[in-house]
Amino acid sequence: MLNNYRQQMSCSTESPESSIKICIAMTPEEKREIYRFRYQTYIEEMSKHPEEVDYDSKLLYDEMDEWAVLLYAKVNSEIIATKRVNIGTIADFPKKILGFLSLETFQNFNTEHGERKFAYITKVMIAPAHRSSPVLYLLIAKCYEICCHKHVQFIFGACNFHLLHLYEHLGCRRYCKNFHHSGYGLLAPIVLLIEDIQYFRKVRSPLFRIARNRGVLNTKAIEWFDTMVTNNLPSINSQIIKEEELWSILCKRLNCLPTEAITLLHGLSEAAAKKFLHSCGIVVQCYPEDLITVQGDVSYSYNILISGRLKSLTFHRPIKEYITPGQHFGANGLTEHNKHREDIAAISSAEILVLSGICFQKFHRSHPDIAHKIVQNSISLTRKSYLD
Known part of the structure; x- marks a missing residue:
């Protein structure tokens, strides 16, 4: 048939x-x-x-x-x-x-x-x-x-x-x-x-x-x-949640305004940051031992931890240097496609904010001024990471 x-x-x-x-x-x-x-x-x-x-x-x-x-x-x-x-x-x-x-x-x-x-x-x-x-x-x-x-x-x-x-x-x-x-x-x-x-x-x-x-x-x-x-595994649907709701969730998880905790947003107004996060971001639940980035894989997103803890399996860091809420991790796949330089896994239940490079292309066309500031910030952060 x-x-x-x-x-x-x-x-x-x-x-x-x-x-x-x-x-x-x-x-x-x-x-x-x-x-x-x-x-x-x-x-x-x-x-x-x-x-x-x-x-x-x-x-x-x-x-x-x-x-x-x-x-x-x-x-x-x-x-x-x-x-x-x-x-x-x-x-x-x-x-x-x-x-x-x-x-x-x-x-x-x-x-x-x-x-x-x-x-x-x-x-x-x-x-x-x-x-x-x-x-x-x-x-x-x-x-x-x-x-x-x-x-x-x-x-x-x-x-x-x-x-x-x-x-x-x-x-x-x-x-x-x-x-x-x-x-x-x-x-x-x-x-x-x-x-x-x-x-x-x-x-x-x-x-x-x-x-x-x-x-x-x-x-x-x-x-x-x-x-x-x-009902058994609720998630934050990117198409249903409103700008204000997403902003409120991020404020609660980070214990401060996202514009303060997330360096990529520095210099943006609160209204611009809300629009960008809602247009390009999605909150994803991860679980212990989830391998989130793999060394050598091409990145298509910009990832920020908003709750829980992550660790590098490639570079051994002191406990105090584990990735903590508000920190970016992995390669920049938002404004360019770089390869991840380390394996990073969750060591507890964790939530990450995934900023999609695919969504950013569309956002760039509709909000070029905001997108330009994001690109400038990402360039500055990339330079700083290489210096570090």
């Missing part, structure tokens, strides 16, 4: 405003092009070191590609983005993925369509020149359409912290503890509920336009999720 649906969906859908075509890979040649595009993005550009790499042929693939739906976007004949979705029962997924995503928790939810099916999205990659285009939304929309057809209620994924702001805007929710994936770093599990229409509306998800046209919705999955999952 899945093969038949692949044939039906393999005809491209085109976005007239950008000439982006979304396709499903059907041939070995198409799949090989995707594997090569993955290698170029993850290995050559991002300097990641996943286990499943064919360095000789410059291809990135693994056993889950054998039963996945491989989506890709192209402009003319050039692949500009790709995404993989695996749809199956809990028995189809490797044990390590069941553990990472806590899939067995979702077995408790009853479904009207026989054996429960889950969707797992991975290998999402976009070429640098198209990361501000609508291509991610087009891929998500196609995936959403496929999962609706297969009666999937939950679409799972995981992302690095700097992408949480983006995925929460699309309609995803955080729901369980982070996990470390070799070659990809510390990841936050996320889930998108197919019929979460009110939530889509609340976070202004572009999926709302599709979801509201699906007719009568079954809200049982949403009610179950809110009762069993959300």
